[in-house]
Amino acid sequence: xxxxxxxxxxxxxxxxxxxxxxxxxxxxxxxxxxxxxxxxxxxxxxxxxxxxxxxxxxxxxxxxxxxxxxxxxxxxxxxxxxxxxxxxxxxxxxxxxxxxxxxxxxxxxxxxxxxxxxxxxxxxxxxxxxxxxxxxxxxxxxxxxxxxxxxxxxxxxxxxxxxxxxxxxxxxxxxxxxxxxxxxxxxxxxxxxxxxxxxxxxxxxxxxxxxxxxxxxxxxxxxxxxxxxxxxxxxxxxxxxxxxxxxxxxxxxxxxxxxxxxxxxxxxxxxxxxxxxxxxxxxxx
Amino acid sequence: xxxxxxxxxxxxxxxxxxxxxxxxxxxxxxxxxxxxxxxxxxxxxxxxxxxxxxxxxxxxxxxxxxxxxxxxxxxxxxxxxxxxxxxxxxxxxxxxxxxxxxxxxxxxxxxxxxxxxxxxxxxxxxxxxxxxxxxxxxxxxxxxxxxxxxxxxxxxxxxxxxxxxxxxxxxxxxxxxxxxxxxxxxxxxxxxxxxxxxxxxxxxxxxxxxxxxxxxxxxxxxxxxxxxxxxxxxxxxxxxxxxxxxxxxxxxxxxxxxxxxxxxxxxxxxxxxxxxxxxxxxx
Numbered sequence: 001x002x003x004x005x006x007x008x009x010x011x012x013x014x015x016x017x018x019x020x021x022x023x024x025x026x027x028x029x030x031x032x033x034x035x036x037x038x039x040x041x042x043x044x045x046x047x048x049x050x051x052x053x054x055x056x057x058x059x060x061x062x063x064x065x066x067x068x069x070x071x072x073x074x075x076x077x078x079x080x081x082x083x084x085x086x087x088x089x090x091x092x093x094x095x096x097x098x099x100x101x102x103x104x105x106x107x108x109x110x111x112x113x114x115x116x117x118x119x120x121x122x123x124x125x126x127x128x129x130x131x132x133x134x135x136x137x138x139x140x141x142x143x144x145x146x147x148x149x150x151x152x153x154x155x156x157x158x159x160x161x162x163x164x165x166x167x168x169x170x171x172x173x174x175x176x177x178x179x180x181x182x183x184x185x186x187x188x189x190x191x192x193x194x195x196x197x198x199x200x201x202x203x204x205x206x207x208x209x210x211x212x213x214x215x216x217x218x219x220x221x222x223x224x225x226x227x228x229x230x231x232x233x234x235x236x237x238x239x240x241x242x243x244x245x246x247x248x249x250x251x252x253x254x255x256x257x258x259x260x261x262x263x264x265x266x267x268x269x270x271x272x273x274x275x276x277x278x279x280x281x282x283x284x285x
Numbered sequence: 286x287x288x289x290x291x292x293x294x295x296x297x298x299x300x301x302x303x304x305x306x307x308x309x310x311x312x313x314x315x316x317x318x319x320x321x322x323x324x325x326x327x328x329x330x331x332x333x334x335x336x337x338x339x340x341x342x343x344x345x346x347x348x349x350x351x352x353x354x355x356x357x358x359x360x361x362x363x364x365x366x367x368x369x370x371x372x373x374x375x376x377x378x379x380x381x382x383x384x385x386x387x388x389x390x391x392x393x394x395x396x397x398x399x400x401x402x403x404x405x406x407x408x409x410x411x412x413x414x415x416x417x418x419x420x421x422x423x424x425x426x427x428x429x430x431x432x433x434x435x436x437x438x439x440x441x442x443x444x445x446x447x448x449x450x451x452x453x454x455x456x457x458x459x460x461x462x463x464x465x466x467x468x469x470x471x472x473x474x475x476x477x478x479x480x481x482x483x484x485x486x487x488x489x490x491x492x493x494x495x496x497x498x499x500x501x502x503x504x505x506x507x508x509x510x511x512x513x514x515x516x517x518x519x520x521x522x523x524x525x526x527x528x529x530x531x532x533x534x535x536x537x538x539x540x541x542x543x544x545x546x547x548x549x550x551x552x553x554x555x556x557x558x559x560x561x562x563x564x565x566x567x568x
Contacts, residue, residue, distance in 0.1 A: 008483075009385075009389055009391070012381045012382075012384050012385040012389070013391075015377070015378045015381045015382070016378065016381070016385060016401065019378055019451070019454055020397075020400050023416060023448075023451040024400075024403065024404055024412070024415075024451055026419060027412075027415035027416050027419035028411075030415065030418050030419045030422055031411075031414065031415040031418050031419070034418055082307070085300065085303060085304070086303075086304055086307045089300065093300075102304075102308075104562075105308060105311070108311075108315075108555070108558075109315055111508060111551075111554040111555060111557075112315065112512070112547070112550050112551045113514070113528055113550060114512060114514060115512070115514065115528050115531055115535075116315070116318060116547040116550055116551065117314055118314075119318060119531075119539070119547060120313070120314025120315055120316075120318040120547075121314050122535075122539070123314070123317050123318060123321060123544075124313065124314060124317055128328070130317055160310070160311075160314070213406070217408065220408060221408030221409055221410055221411070222515075223515055223518065224514050224515075224532070228535065238408070238410050238515070241410055241414065242410070242518070242519070245417070251418060254414065255414070255418065258410075258414050258415070261410075262407065262408070262411055265406070265408060266406075269406065
């Protein structure tokens with residue numbers, strides 16, 4: 001550790017400052033300024049909260065906002081519940097060569113782009129798709145069934161697309177849990193349920209928290225999955241931001257929407273960190 | 286619930302069935318996607334009309350394969366170009382950041398580290414729009430003040446590179462820092478005792494040690510860049526990278542051509558991932 005102010009120090013400091021200032025901090029300040037102005041004439045703007053008032057007074061915007069938040073929280077819980085047993089199996093029950101193989105198999109789907117994964121689900125779920133054909137062939141339904149363009153399809157896609165970010169931190173924390181602690185739990189008369197509640201879950205907490213945060217952020221900020229699996233009326237908040245910026249060219253309102261999204265994600269992550277006593281540096285770094 | 290504890294047999298079997306079903310769920314969309322690249326039909330859906338290579342090598346309408354489809358090839362080229370630029374920048378900045386955060390103590394270091402992590406938790410669409418707004422603010426100011434029209438600051442390849450770099454750099458920093466933390470600093474001191482100056486010691490001892498992590502960071506950065514959608518979508522100009530070009534096609538309706546592209550992507554990214562695993566093994 002050096003604490004001198006050498007030339008080397010400033011040369012190393014420059015890239016990180018340039019990156020964070022020019023690409024993250026100043027653009028967000030600029031975005032905040034844009035969200036706080038109102039067009040009063042051609043090329044003339046005045047400071048106002050009009051964009052945020054528009055957001056608060058339009059039920060469609062509020063509904064979409066709340067819906068995106070609730071669906072993202074739900075997707076996070078489902079991902080946790082689906083992924084936990086698998087992570088536990090990989091970390092604690094798989095033996096020998098099986099363990100690294102299963103772990104890599106978990107990673108494989110995420111090496112390809114989200115678009116490819118979502119397209120796969122479209123082929124499976126749509127009216128002319130595989131599952132619909134299978135159901136007809138089995139005689140369970142009479143005509144083609146449309147399984148795409150509903151909330152369940154969005155949920156399947158969101159859970160699928162975020163699974164990796166839940167399983168990896170869970171496997172990492174669970175594999176540091178010593179088997180003898182679980183054995184001790186049973187020796188002391190604990191049932192499977194109490195061992196799970198008192199030993200496994202508390203130990204896995206850092207992994208659970210960081211997995212949940214990442215999955216939640218990814219779901220909230222997702223655009224592709226809700227639009228492709230949920231259709232045009234999927235009412236996802238990122239869709240509103242996109243359409244204000246690109247389709248309507250109302251950057252002021254779009255910027256205000258962007259800040260609402262940032263506010264929502266920060267608030268929920270902050271609450272989650274406080275409730276579980278974790279910190280951002282610990283869970284991410 | 287561990288192998289050394291005797292378990293109820295039905296529970297054990299149920300657990301294994303569940304894990305198997307989970308992997309079927311993971312594989313299913315990719316498998317159907319790949320299989321329909323070979324369907325001799327205009328649509329990636331049942332019925333199966335026979336096997337064909339035309340969606341890869343076909344050169345006549347209506348079955349023009351990937352290798353004869355100019356716009357798709359151009360989009361792949363754009364994606365590779367953007368990916369290489371982003372990864373190179375991210376590895377350079379990631380390496381300087383690793384040295385900064387590992388070797389120096391300075392005021393506000395914790396705060397700077399916290400700021401450095403932020404791009405990972407800011408929704409990608411927001412990084413995109415904020416850079417879009419900021420760059421057009423600059424471009425407009427340049428036009429109003431000096432009548433300079435700076436084309437590079439309008440949506441296009443440069444903005445896509447900057448937008449993707451803004452969060453991929455965090456990932457590269459974390460990967461390279463993790464490796465630098467395990468470096469034994471006495472090796473550098475030994476080199477300096479033997480007469481090397483500080484820069485030579487870093488160049489000949491420390492950087493070779495970091496090399497596997499730098500390659501790893503480069504590949505992960507390239508994959509992240511190649512598949513990025515949210516940030517790219519807000520900053521893209523007329524030169525669309527592959528994910529955007531595929532998305533536009535999907536909106537118009539899909540043909541097995543897209544399955545063929547998807548299969549190529551799966552093969553390509555698996556190959557890169559295997560290279561990365563091989564490099565990491567050599568540590």
